[in-house]
Amino acid sequence: MQTFTSFDKNSLDKLVTLLKSHNTEFISGEKLCKSLGLSRAAVWKNVKRLKSLGYKIESKPKIGYKLFEDTSLLLPWEVLDGLQTNRIGRKIYYFDTIDSTQNFALRLSEKPHENGSLVIAEKQTKGRGRLNRRWVSPKGGIWLSILLKPDIEISQTSLFPMITSLALTKAIEKTLRLDPKIKWPNDITLKGKKVAGILIDAAVESNKIDYVVIGVGINFRVDPRKISDKIKDSRASHGVTTLLREDQESDPKKLIQEFLLQLELLHDKIISNNLSEVRKQWLQKSSTIGKTVTVSTHNEIIKGRAITIDENGALVVSRRGKLKHILVGDISYL
Ligand code: BTN
Numbered sequence: 001m002q003t004f005t006s007f008d009k010n011s012l013d014k015l016v017t018l019l020k021s022h023n024t025e026f027i028s029g030e031k032l033c034k035s036l037g038l039s040r041a042a043v044w045k046n047v048k049r050l051k052s053l054g055y056k057i058e059s060k061p062k063i064g065y066k067l068f069e070d071t072s073l074l075l076p077w078e079v080l081d082g083l084q085t086n087r088i089g090r091k092i093y094y095f096d097t098i099d100s101t102q103n104f105a106l107r108l109s110e111k112p113h114e115n116g117s118l119v120i121a122e123k124q125t126k127g128r129g130r131l132n133r134r135w136v137s138p139k140g141g142i143w144l145s146i147l148l149k150p151d152i153e154i155s156q157t158s159l160f161p162m163i164t165s166l167a168l169t170k171a172i173e174k175t176l177r178l179d180p181k182i183k184w185p186n187d188i189t190l191k192g193k194k195v196a197g198i199l200i201d202a203a204v205e206s207n208k209i210d211y212v213v214i215g216v217g218i219n220f221r222v223d224p225r226k227i228s229d230k231i232k233d234s235r236a237s238h239g240v241t242t243l244l245r246e247d248q249e250s251d252p253k254k255l256i257q258e259f260l261l262q263l264e265l266l267h268d269k270i271i272s273n274n275l276s277e278v279r280k281q282w283l284q285k286s287s288t289i290g291k292t293v294t295v296s297t298h299n300e301i302i303k304g305r306a307i308t309i310d311e312n313g314a315l316v317v318s319r320r321g322k323l324k325h326i327l328v329g330d331i332s333y334l
Contacts, residue, residue, distance in 0.1 A: 001095065001096060001097055001098075002095070002096040003093070003094065003095050003096075004075055004076050005092060005093050006076035006077070006080055006091055006092040007091060011036050011038060011042075012046055012049060012050060012053075012077070013077035014035075015032065015043070015046050015047070015050065016050065016055070016067075016077060016078075017077075018032060018035055018036070019055075019057065019065060020067060022066070023067055023068075025066065026058075026060060026063045026064040026065060026066045027065055027066070028063070029043055029044075029064050029065070031064070032064070032065065047059065047065055050071075053071050053075065054071030054072060055067060055069070055070060056068050056069035072251065072252060072253075073096075073122065074120050074122070074142070074252060074253060075094055076093075076094050078253050079092055079118070079120070079253060079256055079257065080092065082257055083260060083261075084257065084261045085116075085260050085264045086264065087115065088116045088118070088148075088264045088267070089116065089118040089146070089256075089260040090116055091113075091114065091117045091118070092117070092118045092119075092120065093118070094120050095119075095120070096121070096122045096123065097121065097122065097123045097124075097125065098119075098123075098125070099124065099125050099126040100124055100127055101119040101120065101121050101124065101143055101144055101145040101215065102127075102128055102145045102199060102201065102213060102215040103126075103128070104119045104145070105117070105119045105145035105146070105147045105213045105215075106201060106213055109147055109149075109203070109213065114147050115147065115148060116146070116148065117146070117147045118145075118260070119144060119146075119147075120142075120144040120256075121137075121143045121144070122139050122143075123137060123138060123139045123143070124137035124143050125137075127143060127217065128199060128215070129217075130197065130199055130330075135199075135217050136226070136227045137217060138227070140220060140221045140222040140223075140246070141217065141218060141220050142217075142218040142255070142256065143216075143217055143218075144215070144216050145213055145214065145216070146213070146214045146216075146260075146263070147212075147213050148212045148213075148267070149209075149210070149211045149212075150209055150212065150270070151271070152208070152209055152270065153207060153208065154204050154207055154208065154209060155312060156209070156312070157202045157204075157209060157212065158313040158314065158327050158328075159270050159275070159278075159312065159313050160200045160202070161186035161198055161200055162185075162278065162279075162282050162309070162313040163263060163266035163267060163269075163270060163278060164186065164198045164200070164214050164216065164263060165182045165185075165186040165187075165188060165198055165282070165285075166182070166262070166266060166278065166281055166282050166285060167259055167262035167263040167265075167266055168180075168196060168198070168216065168218070168259055168262075169181070169188060169285045170258070170262045171255055171258035171261075172188070172196075172243065172255065174258055175254045175255045175258050176243060176244070178190060180195065180196075180285075181285060181286065182282065182285050182286045182287065183286075183287055183288055183331070184286060184306070184309065184315050184331060185313070185315070185329070186200075188218075189241075190241050190243070191241070192239065193224075193239035193241035194240055194241065195218070195219050195240075195241050195242065196216065196217060196218040196219065197217050198214065198215065198216055199214075199215035199216075200212060200213070200214055200215070218243065218255075219240065219241065219242040219243065220242070220243050220255070221242060221243065221244040221245070221246055221250050222242050222246075223242070224239075224240040224241050224242050266278055275311055276311075279309065279311060282309065283308065283309065286309075288331065288333075289306050289307070289308060289309075290305070290306065291305070291306050291333045291334075292304070292305050292306075292333070292334040293305070293317065293332065293333055293334065294331065294334060295315065295317060295326055295331045296329055296330045297326060297328060297329040298328070302319060302324055302326065303319065303334075304317040304318050304320075304324070305318045307323065313327070314326055314327045315329070315331070
């Protein structure tokens with residue numbers, strides 16, 4: 001298992017920065033040794049390590065090294081390079097394989113100075129979906145969790161699915177030029193098929209939220225058959241898709257950076273109680289409003305017409321002339 005954090009010391013990030021700053025020309029081994037304070041053998045070892053992480057580096061004896069292609073792995077220093085947020089994603093834990101980023105982030109909640117921390121993995125062996133479902137998380141997807149310790153009331157917990165789904169649709173639109181929709185409460189779909197899911201775990205203390213862990217699973221560049229073969233849940237029932245096909249070029253870093261930025265901006269709107277704009281934007285991206293739906297909650301099944309969402313993110317369904325506000329549930333379209 002390979003693990004990196006944004007704060008543990010390693011010379012890899014510095015080496016990448018140096019190689020990137022010379023990306024059209026070779027940089028000599030001697031210069032690298034001097035700048036990094038390392039021996040030639042150590043530089044060579046680090047270059048080998050970078051190659052194993054997917055960086056394409058050419059080495060020429062007596063001339064030096066040249067980086068000619070970046071990695072597509074979401075290594076901490078790659079995600080931080082160009083990240084525009086102030087708090088979210090400034091501290092990063094990266095795993096090539098983990099059981100669940102969500103479980104790791106939940107454990108982080110007990111530690112100090114973790115507000116905004118991002119946990120990210122290339123692959124999960126025990127990914128968790130909503131309603132205790134399994135979440136199949138092969139390589140090629142983006143599997144991440146964010147820990148937040150916001151100073152807000154319990155009643156506002158339901159706003160997190162809303163801002164997360166909105167931030168993700170905005171980021172997908174902007175960086176990939178696709179047209180995703182939100183299926184209430186927080187499935188992201190592309191041409192009607194699920195492409196990403198959101199899981200929110202929250203803990204409360206007295207009347208306040210202690211912490212929120214936002215889990216996001218994105219089928220970024222995976223073979224959807226690998227997922228649908230293994231699941232028998234809502235994703236299978238309305239189909240699974242991927243943002244990019246396996247033969248398409250990809251840069252997941254831009255998508256993540258944009259998502260984190262949008263999430264922070266929307267999160268700030270919750271904190272400053274500026275919700276009407278968030279709700280308006282969410283409604284524009286929703287595929288649910290106006291449809292006849294069946295909603296399964298923990299104690300009933302409600303059939304009716306989805307009218308809107310209220311200021312808490314609850315779905316408002318009209319049934320036989322009466323309005324029902326549903327905070328948690330699973331829906332299907334009729
Ligand atoms: C859903 O059921 O739609 C929500 C799926 C959420 C999956 C993500 S992947 C990253 C994080 N870690 C987990 O174990 N689950 C969430």
